[in-house]
Amino acid sequence: MSFLRTFLRFWYDFVIGDDWVVAAGVVVALAGTAALAHAGVAAWWLLPVAVAAILIFSLVRAVRATR
Amino acid sequence: MSTTLLIVSVFLACAVEAVEALTIVLAAGTTRDWRSALTGVGAGLLVLAAIVAALGPALTVVPIGALRLLVGALLLILGLQWLVKAILRASGRKAPHDEREIFAREAAAARAADPDRRFAVPDWYAFTLAFKGVLLEGLEVAFIVVTFGAGTGHTVLAVAGAVAAVVLVTAVGLSVRGPLARVPENTMKFAVGILLTTFGMYWGAEGAGASWPGADAAIPVLVALTALVSLVAVAILRRAGDPRAAGPIDAIEVSR
Numbered sequence: 001m002s003f004l005r006t007f008l009r010f011w012y013d014f015v016i017g018d019d020w021v022v023a024a025g026v027v028v029a030l031a032g033t034a035a036l037a038h039a040g041v042a043a044w045w046l047l048p049v050a051v052a053a054i055l056i057f058s059l060v061r062a063v064r065a066t067r
Numbered sequence: 068m069s070t071t072l073l074i075v076s077v078f079l080a081c082a083v084e085a086v087e088a089l090t091i092v093l094a095a096g097t098t099r100d101w102r103s104a105l106t107g108v109g110a111g112l113l114v115l116a117a118i119v120a121a122l123g124p125a126l127t128v129v130p131i132g133a134l135r136l137l138v139g140a141l142l143l144i145l146g147l148q149w150l151v152k153a154i155l156r157a158s159g160r161k162a163p164h165d166e167r168e169i170f171a172r173e174a175a176a177a178r179a180a181d182p183d184r185r186f187a188v189p190d191w192y193a194f195t196l197a198f199k200g201v202l203l204e205g206l207e208v209a210f211i212v213v214t215f216g217a218g219t220g221h222t223v224l225a226v227a228g229a230v231a232a233v234v235l236v237t238a239v240g241l242s243v244r245g246p247l248a249r250v251p252e253n254t255m256k257f258a259v260g261i262l263l264t265t266f267g268m269y270w271g272a273e274g275a276g277a278s279w280p281g282a283d284a285a286i287p288v289l290v291a292l293t294a295l296v297s298l299v300a301v302a303i304l305r306r307a308g309d310p311r312a313a314g315p316i317d318a319i320e321v322s323r
Contacts, residue, residue, distance in 0.1 A: 014206070015141065017148045026143045026267075030136065030275050037276030044277045047268045048289065051143065052296050058151045059300055066160055 019061060025054035069283050070224065072290070073215050076262040077228035080211050083255045084204040085236035090166050090246040091200030094173035099180075099193035107194040111201030115209045119226065122209075126217040132274050138214045139271025145207070146263025150297055153257040158304035164253070166246035211263070218270050261297060265289040 016023045029050035036043035096104035126134060155161040177196060185191040212229050216222030240247060268289055269279065279285035 014210075015144065017144070019148065019151070022147045022151070023144045026140055026147070026271075030140055030271050033272050033277050034136075034275035042277075043275070044272055044279050044285075047272045047275075047277075048292060051147065051264060051268055051293075055147055055150060055154075055296060056300065058147065059154060059304070062151060062155055063160060063304065 019058050021061065022054055022058050025050065025057070029054070069219065069286055070221060072262060072266075072286065073219055073221060074224055074228040076259060076266070077208070077212055077215055077225045078232045079255045079262075080259045081208045081229040081232035082236055082250075083252050083259065084208050085233050086166065086247045086250050086252060087169075088200045088204040089236055089240045090170045091173055091204075092197045093240070093246060094170050094177055095193040095196040095200070098174045098177040099196075100190035101193075103188050103190035103193035104197040106188060107197030107199075108201050110194075111198045111205065114202055115205045118206070118209050119212055119222075122213045123216055123222050126213065129217075132276075134217055134274070135270040136274025138218045139267045139269070139274050141210075141267075142214055142218075142263045143267030143271055145210070146260050146265075146267050149256055149260030150264055150293075153253055153260050154297055154300050154304065156253050157257065157301045160304060166250075166252075170246040215266070218266065257297070261290060261293045264293050268293075 029047055032050070033043045033046045036046060092104055092108055095107065126138075129137070152161065156164070173196070177192065180192040183191040188194045208229055212222070212225040216225040219225075236247065265286060269286055272279065281288075
């Protein structure tokens with residue numbers, strides 16, 4: 001059990017990393033892009049905007065955490 | 068264009084991780100036992116090769132749309148985290164990475180450990196230190212090689228970029244015979260973060276069903292935009308607060 005927990009913890013840390021908000025934001029942004037694309041609307045612009053927002057949001061969280 | 072960026076991305080990512088792995092291997096080899104340390108390096112490289120060999124072909128059976136969505140998501144998560152830390156280091160919000168300091172710390176711990184012979188390995192501590200160093204630093208590179216290879220269909224080129232970086236860093240390390248403290252790791256990781264984020268956006272959007280204006284021509288535009296946002300963030304953070312050690316990007320390091 002402890003091996004499984006360690007194994008899962010390792011992969012969580014490896015993929016998700018320090019800030020789970022980044023991973024969650026990426027998933028939401030990709031879902032939004034897929035929704036727009038399947039609705040027949042130009043969707044290419046959404047991801048760059050969302051990525052810039054996620055980057056800034058994660059930086060703000062990190063800076064606040066160091067204070 | 069995208070193939071060149073692919074090789075550059077893998078080469079830079081692998082070079083940075085190889086520098087970090089080299090520091091650990093040097094600590095194990097110089098303070099304990101070179102034979103055991105090099106056996107650990109070989110074992111670590113074998114495991115990494117097995118991971119790439121197993122995951123690479125496995126990903127080719129996934130439909131290209133789903134594959135690009137998955138690869139895009141993973142590269143975005145990884146790239147954004149590299150970028151966040153690179154920006155924090157570059158703006159002085161995170162302590163600089165120092166290969167000499169890491170070498171000294173690892174070497175001190177290695178000297179303090181008791182000798183322990185296991186299986187055919189004369190020094191188990193040196194073996195495990197080198198093995199873990201190579202495996203953990205290399206895992207991210209193996210992941211990048213697999214995802215980039217799967218996304219472009221150029222796994223061989225991705226592997227070639229990784230191998231070239233390892234050979235170069237090893238050759239320089241052998242000639243210097245010490246940790247490569249002068250390598251501009253933060254700048255390299257900054258660049259890798261930008262490239263991973265760019266390819267993550269490009270493939271992620273395509274996998275989600277969107278089409279980029281200009282197709283592949285969108286990639287350099289995305290690189291430029293990501294770099295611009297990141298550099299503006301560094302400038303704002305440097306001005307906004309009281310950073311501990313704001314300096315040139317070259318002087319600062321990121322580690323995941």
